[in-house]
Amino acid sequence: MKLNKAFDKSLWVFHVNAASCNGCDIEIVAALTPRYDVERFGIKLVGTPRHADVLLVTGPVNRQMADRVRRIYEQTPGPKAVLLCGNCGATSGVYYDSYCIEGPFDEFIKKVDPNAIIVYVPGCPVRPEAITMGVVEAWKQLEVLRGEAK
């Protein structure tokens, strides 16, 4: 199989837990470990947003975390994409009518950056296969951005 251009550079992701229930977080780790092994595509979890191409966000963004999530987003250098893992990031999920939720994440982040690239990975929790697919999708979007910048 010939790898397409999407794989010419490796993709580094940074994981942000914005008050999730951990269901999605453990599936993210499962995706990184040998059964699913996304590291073989060069996808790597890094320890700081400043090194990341993609932010992996889980959880509905509660009040306490809102400002921190915004700061992490701003610290990530562009071109960047957000991979929104799980229903509760996309729609606030089961927590939609809680008093302490600032999300859903996409509405929240569009206020910070109207042109944010967001890839939605649905599921409660997401499956590791879906995360892999989401990363590939994010990669394609980043390629488009790089192309435009040239």
Next chain:
Amino acid sequence: MAHAPPYPLMIGPIHPALKEPTMFKFTMEGERVLDVDIQPGFNHRGVEYLGMKRNPLQVLHLAERVCGICSGAHQYVFCRAVEHAANITPSVRGDYLRVLVAELERIHSHLLWAGVAGHELGFDSILHYTWKVREDVQDILEIICGNRVNYSYYIFGGVRRDVTPEQVEKARKIFAKYRKLEDTILDIFLTDPTISHRVQDVGVLTKENALKLSACGPLTRGAGVKKDVRFSWPYGSYGDMMDDFKVVTPESLGYKATGDIFSQVVVRLVELFEAIRMCEWVLDNLPSGPITSEPNLSALLMAKLRMAEGEGVARVEAPRGEDIHYVRLKKNKMELDSWKIRVPTYGNIMSWLTMFKDAQIADIPIIIASIDPCIGCMDRVTLVDSGTGRERDVDWAVLHDLSVKRSRGLMP
């Protein structure tokens, strides 16, 4: 320029080793921890409040999402609390199947913990190895419940799905595989010097403190306290299993219960393989009959719950300790009248206060990870020099490096 100790050291709220964002404020003298203050609340989602806006069947799904790792335990205990309030007795087969899934969950949770603990020590091969092993139990959970995490298996009166002979056969194959791995896994964790040097005599919780601080779960059993709801207040099929299983303490494997992290490693590993035997026991002794004592039709079940009035309390031994739910139902009211959850970690965080005493900065990640399985969220520790008010940022990678270096330094 010298400054007088002690220095404050902040960790969090986006927490290095805990899945939930929490904040720690350490008081340091050089590398040594003098005191610690814990400030939780960053992962607050208002779950109890939401429960009071929904009916019990809807809350079932909310209860799972209190925590994705012990989701089954929360659903189980919530079911039992509502059953207590509404006077429902679960069916016998249902009770057995509940225990099957609860123990499968314990297997996955303890393997997860073992991997994360290895990672915090800088031993990533262990993370990958245990998580590879863990995928097999995820397969069983998926075969039996239909989902890898958040199983939605429990319902008032029993469980939702029955097991078929093919599923049982598949599950047995995987249990056999695990039992073959038992020696290897025990060997890796208990005899490898990289691990034992880092966890022996670190994060000690004495028996006296464990009792005084009401710790629960493997943490307190590591300190030699025989506290396990499954045996002291049996529920489900545990009452029938009492003859074949005992509370696990480090003494089960011939180690002294010193209360350090090593003791916890021993307890969790022994429990892991006990859980496998418990699953096999349940499959061997599974009684026939209906899987639920209530109509498996939500309208009928709701009609019954609507007429119920009363309070219910239930306790379940989740992988991390005792989980308690309190529920109050009112007649002709669909929503829960009141809901209170006391999760195991809530009982355990106070133990950190004593476990961190005299620890080193490099040991902070493993002590945090030791009481609770967790995802290394990441990042940002700020060392504030109280003398000058000057801040030094140490990100998670640096903290992790420190931990790795300490592992190397200890190698003979």
